[in-house]
Amino acid sequence: MISDNDIVKLILGFKIKHLRLKKGISYQALSEQTGLSVSYLNDIEKGKKYPKPDKIRALATAFEMDYDDLISTKADKKLLPVIELLNSGFFKYFPTEEFGFNVEKIIDVFSNAPDRISAFISTILKMVRSYQIEKEHFYRVALRSYQDMHDNYFEDLETAAKEFRKEAKLAVVPSVDSLTTILQKEFSIKLDIHSLARNEKLKTFRSYYSAEKKTVYLNEHLDDEQKRFLLAKEIGFQYLKLTERSYETNLNKEASFEKLLSNFKASYFGAAVLMDADDFVKEIEKMAVSTKWKPELIQSLISKYQVTPETLLQRMTNILPKHFGIDNLFFIRLDGREGLIDYQITKELHLSGLHQPYQNQLSEHLCHRWVSISSIKNLKTQKQPFYIDAQISEYWQTDNAYFCISIAQPSRFDNQNGSSVTIGLSMNESLRGAFNFIKDSNLRKRTVHTTCERCSISDCEHRVAPPEIIDRNNLESELENELKKL
Known part of the structure; x- marks a missing residue:
C-alpha cells in the first residue's frame, strides 16, 4: 500500500514520462533543457522524487505548457483513465507487494502503451460503475484470489x-x-x-x-x-x-x-x-478409510473439536490441499430467504479456478438441486439443530462433477430462515485416491446447474424461475437463422 504523497509523485512522474515520449525527447535532451540530471529525471518519472517548484517550471517550459497544468491531475483523454485509477485509492489500499509486483513497474507499463492500457482501464472503471461494485467487494475478491494463490x-x-x-x-x-x-x-x-x-x-x-x-x-x-x-x-x-x-x-x-x-x-x-493441523490430518485420514459415506463422519469431527460447521469446513479447505493433494475445491455459505425460494451466497472461496456455484450479482435464482439448498429445506422439515448431507453434483451437459458436503443450520436471530455451509471437491483422481467412500454406490448423484434462468433442463421439478436467458438465446438463434434464409 502507498500513501497519498506517493500517489501525487506517481501521477506527476507518469505525466512527465508520457509527455517526454510523446514529444520524442530523450533523457539527455531533457536534461540539457532543464538543467536536471538524467538520474534525477529518471527518479521523477518513477515516482521516487517530487521536484521543487523551480524545477517543475523548467520542465513545464521544456514541454511548452503551464506550470499549473503540469502539476494538476488534468491530462489528455488518453491519460485520464490511468490518472483516475491512481486517484481512486486502489493503489493506496491494495497491497501490491502481497501479489508480487510493485507500482513502479505498473506505471512503466502504463507509460509505454498509454492508448491500449487507458482503454482497458476505462473499460474496467465503467463496468465497476455500471454494476455498482464497491471497493469493499473488490477487496474481498482480491483476498479470495490471494488465498487461491497460496492454496x-x-x-x-x-x-x-x-x-x-x-x-x-x-x-x-x-x-x-x-x-x-x-x-x-x-x-x-x-x-x-x-x-x-x-x-x-x-x-x-x-x-x-x-x-x-x-x-x-x-x-x-x-x-x-x-x-x-x-x-x-x-x-x-x-x-x-x-x-x-x-x-x-x-x-x-x-x-x-x-x-x-x-x-x-x-x-x-x-x-x-x-484444530491443530497434525491432529486434524489424523482425523481426516481415519475418515478417508471408510468405504461408505455417512453423516456421522462429519458429526464426529464437529463433536470432537466442538466447533461450528463453518469453522470445520473452512479448516478442511486449509488442510486438504496441503496434506491430501485435493486443491480443486470450493467453499460457500448460503443464506435462505423467507419462503425458501431465494438464496444468496454470502461467502465463497474457489481454489484452482472458478467453480459452480458462484455468487451472482444479477438477482438470478440459484439451482435448487444443489445440496447447499436441499440441506436447508430438509433442516426445516426435520427441525434438527443442524443437518448434514452430501451428494455428487454432476453439472448439466458437462464433465464437471463435485462431491459436496453441506451442513445446514437455522438462523440464530430469525427462526424463519436458515443457512448452510458447503465444501465441494472436484471429482478427479486425487479425490478418488484420497477417500474410499467416494466409490460408495449409494452416494446420491444429482444433475445441477447454476441458476434457473440459465438452465435448459425441461422437466426440472425444482425450478423456481423460467429459463429466461436460455429462451432469449434461443430466440436470437432463430432470428439469425431466419436472416440467413433471406
Missing part, C-alpha cells in the same frame, strides 16, 4: 498457532474458560458477555472489541462453539500483533484490504488453534 494454506500462521498452543499448554480442545483466562493474563483483556445482548440496537452483534477499554464483548446468546472461535480469533489479533484491524465481527464499509487481510489471518490462526 489457502499459510505455513507462517500454522507455525504461529502451533507455537501458541505449546506456550499456552492448551488442551486438544481448549475451553471457553481457558481462552478467556489467556486473554486476561497474557493480554490484559477482559470479557463482557452481557452488554451486547441487553442493548436493543446491538443485540444481533456477535462480538465487539474495545481497544480503549481492552474488553471483548460477546453476545451471551452465542453457542460455546461460536464463543470459542471468537475468543481464539481475538487471541490471534493480539498474538500476531495485527493493529490494522476491524473491531466488530462483521467488517464495516470502511474496511480496507489490510483490515480484511488481518481479519483473515486472525480467523485462520483461531481455527488452527482450535
Whole structure:
C-alpha cells in the first residue's frame, strides 16, 4: 500500500514520462533543457522524487505548457483513465507487494502503451460503475484470489498457532474458560458477555472489541462453539500483533484490504488453534478409510473439536490441499430467504479456478438441486439443530462433477430462515485416491446447474424461475437463422 504523497509523485512522474515520449525527447535532451540530471529525471518519472517548484517550471517550459497544468491531475483523454485509477485509492489500499509486483513497474507499463492500457482501464472503471461494485467487494475478491494463490494454506500462521498452543499448554480442545483466562493474563483483556445482548440496537452483534477499554464483548446468546472461535480469533489479533484491524465481527464499509487481510489471518490462526493441523490430518485420514459415506463422519469431527460447521469446513479447505493433494475445491455459505425460494451466497472461496456455484450479482435464482439448498429445506422439515448431507453434483451437459458436503443450520436471530455451509471437491483422481467412500454406490448423484434462468433442463421439478436467458438465446438463434434464409 502507498500513501497519498506517493500517489501525487506517481501521477506527476507518469505525466512527465508520457509527455517526454510523446514529444520524442530523450533523457539527455531533457536534461540539457532543464538543467536536471538524467538520474534525477529518471527518479521523477518513477515516482521516487517530487521536484521543487523551480524545477517543475523548467520542465513545464521544456514541454511548452503551464506550470499549473503540469502539476494538476488534468491530462489528455488518453491519460485520464490511468490518472483516475491512481486517484481512486486502489493503489493506496491494495497491497501490491502481497501479489508480487510493485507500482513502479505498473506505471512503466502504463507509460509505454498509454492508448491500449487507458482503454482497458476505462473499460474496467465503467463496468465497476455500471454494476455498482464497491471497493469493499473488490477487496474481498482480491483476498479470495490471494488465498487461491497460496492454496489457502499459510505455513507462517500454522507455525504461529502451533507455537501458541505449546506456550499456552492448551488442551486438544481448549475451553471457553481457558481462552478467556489467556486473554486476561497474557493480554490484559477482559470479557463482557452481557452488554451486547441487553442493548436493543446491538443485540444481533456477535462480538465487539474495545481497544480503549481492552474488553471483548460477546453476545451471551452465542453457542460455546461460536464463543470459542471468537475468543481464539481475538487471541490471534493480539498474538500476531495485527493493529490494522476491524473491531466488530462483521467488517464495516470502511474496511480496507489490510483490515480484511488481518481479519483473515486472525480467523485462520483461531481455527488452527482450535484444530491443530497434525491432529486434524489424523482425523481426516481415519475418515478417508471408510468405504461408505455417512453423516456421522462429519458429526464426529464437529463433536470432537466442538466447533461450528463453518469453522470445520473452512479448516478442511486449509488442510486438504496441503496434506491430501485435493486443491480443486470450493467453499460457500448460503443464506435462505423467507419462503425458501431465494438464496444468496454470502461467502465463497474457489481454489484452482472458478467453480459452480458462484455468487451472482444479477438477482438470478440459484439451482435448487444443489445440496447447499436441499440441506436447508430438509433442516426445516426435520427441525434438527443442524443437518448434514452430501451428494455428487454432476453439472448439466458437462464433465464437471463435485462431491459436496453441506451442513445446514437455522438462523440464530430469525427462526424463519436458515443457512448452510458447503465444501465441494472436484471429482478427479486425487479425490478418488484420497477417500474410499467416494466409490460408495449409494452416494446420491444429482444433475445441477447454476441458476434457473440459465438452465435448459425441461422437466426440472425444482425450478423456481423460467429459463429466461436460455429462451432469449434461443430466440436470437432463430432470428439469425431466419436472416440467413433471406
